Amino acid sequence: xATSALxxxxxxxxxxxxxxxxxxxxxxxxxxxxGLLGRNGAGKSTCMNVIVGLLRARxxxxxxxxxxxxxxxxxxxxxxxxxxxxxxxxIFRSLTVRENLIVATxxxxxKKAAWTDETVFAxxxxxxxxxxxxxxxxxxxxxxxLAIGRALMNNPRVLLMDEPSEGLAPQIVAEVMGTxxxxxxxGLSILLVEQNPRLVFDIADDVVILNSGEIALAGSAxxxxxxxxxxxxxxxxx
Numbered sequence: 240x241a242t243s244a245l246x247x248x249x250x251x252x253x254x255x256x257x258x259x260x261x262x263x264x265x266x267x268x269x270x271x272x273x274g275l276l277g278r279n280g281a282g283k284s285t286c287m288n289v290i291v292g293l294l295r296a297r298x299x300x301x302x303x304x305x306x307x308x309x310x311x312x313x314x315x316x317x318x319x320x321x322x323x324x325x326x327x328x329x330i331f332r333s334l335t336v337r338e339n340l341i342v343a344t345x346x347x348x349x350k351k352a353a354w355t356d357e358t359v360f361a362x363x364x365x366x367x368x369x370x371x372x373x374x375x376x377x378x379x380x381x382x383x384x385l386a387i388g389r390a391l392m393n394n395p396r397v398l399l400m401d402e403p404s405e406g407l408a409p410q411i412v413a414e415v416m417g418t419x420x421x422x423x424x425x426g427l428s429i430l431l432v433e434q435n436p437r438l439v440f441d442i443a444d445d446v447v448i449l450n451s452g453e454i455a456l457a458g459s460a461x462x463x464x465x466x467x468x469x470x471x472x473x474x475x476x477x
Contacts, residue, residue, distance in 0.1 A: 242269040243305065244428035245290065245321075245397050250299035252289050259285045261453045262299070267397070267445075269304075272419070272429040274439030274460065276474060277449035283432045284326060285452075287401050290430075291323050292316045303397060317345070320396030324403060326432075328386040332375035336366050339374050339385055343392040359388035362418065380411035387418060398422065401432045416442060436474050440465050448473050 245267040252260040260282050267273045275283050288294040290301055292313035301309045308316045331339050340356045360367035363384040369377060374385060383403060390398060400419070404412045416438060423429055423442070433439045439446060439460075446463050448456040450473045456463060463470065 243267070244269040244271075244303070245430065246300075246302045247286070247290070248300045248302070250286075250289060250296045250301065252285055252294055252296050254285075254294075259452050260289065260296075261451075263449070263452070263454060264299075265447045265454065265457060267428055267430050269428050270423075270426045271444040272423045272431060272442060273445045273447060274443035275430060275432045275447050275449065276436055276439055277455075278473070278475060279434075280451075281449040281473075282452040283449055284401055286449075287323060287325075287399050287430075287432060290316075290399060291321060317393060320394070322390040322393040322395035322398055324386050324390045324398070324400045326401040326405065328382045330374045330377075330382055330385050330389065332373070334374055335371050336374055336377070336385055337370040339389050340392050343389045345393045354391040354394050356392070359391055362391075362421070363388055380407055380414070383407060383411070383415055384418075387415075391422075395427070397428045397430070399430045399432075402434060403431070404433060404435055404438060412438070436465065436470070 243266050248264050250260050250263045263286065275286060277283050285294065289296050292311060296309055300307055303319050303321055306319065308319055337356055340359055365381055366384055366388060369381065374382065377385065403415050407415065420442060431439060443460040446458065446460050447454060455473045456469060
């Protein structure tokens with residue numbers, strides 16, 4: 240049986256009295272990319288927040304490589320190898336590019352770190368050129384590269400990516416998706432939230448579609464027909 244890098248089991252979550260996730264269960268296999276789709280408000284970002292500990296699930300369990308992390312703090316979850324590229328990038332605008340990377344450094348649980356500022360710069364040469372520049376002065380695409388690089392400095396085993404193509408020009412989107420392909424090929428387990436279904440079906444091994452906080456469809460990307468009427472129903476025009 241394939242190893243589960245990340246598993247959500249019957250997760251229910253609330254914002255105040257608002258019930259946002261209703262018994263959500265899915266599994267991200269080791270070395271696979273799972274695309275999480277749904278309309279605005281479907282619960283995609285809430286899933287991300289629950290996984291990294293920013294929102295406590297009221298019911299259910301979350302495990303990373305078989306270890307339950309549901310009751311852990313965000314810092315402890317990060318130490319278990321989970322890193323988030325957040326929606327909106329949320330870089331430290333008053334720090335330089337290199338400082339943004341250095342503050343996120345984690346040594347990979349005592350192992351030799353695969354990701355350092357130098358390996359990030361090798362993946363994103365434009366960041367090397369701007370390593371001493373304040374992050375606030377980067378373009379949108381460069382800020383997204385920095386957000387990805389900062390997450391990689393955690394030396395994660397599981398990478399969560401929340402809307403990485405948001406607000407980017409098509410050429411930059413293609414570059415970002417190329418980076419995601421490279422990370423996937425390296426064996427990293429990736430959970431990708433995207434508004435653009437075409438991007439997800441083009442790269443994902445597995446797909447989960449949320450609707451009103453519940454799983455509407457789930458399966459391998461090959462098994463789910465993008466032209467299925469149900470996909471259009473849950474995602475809109477595709």
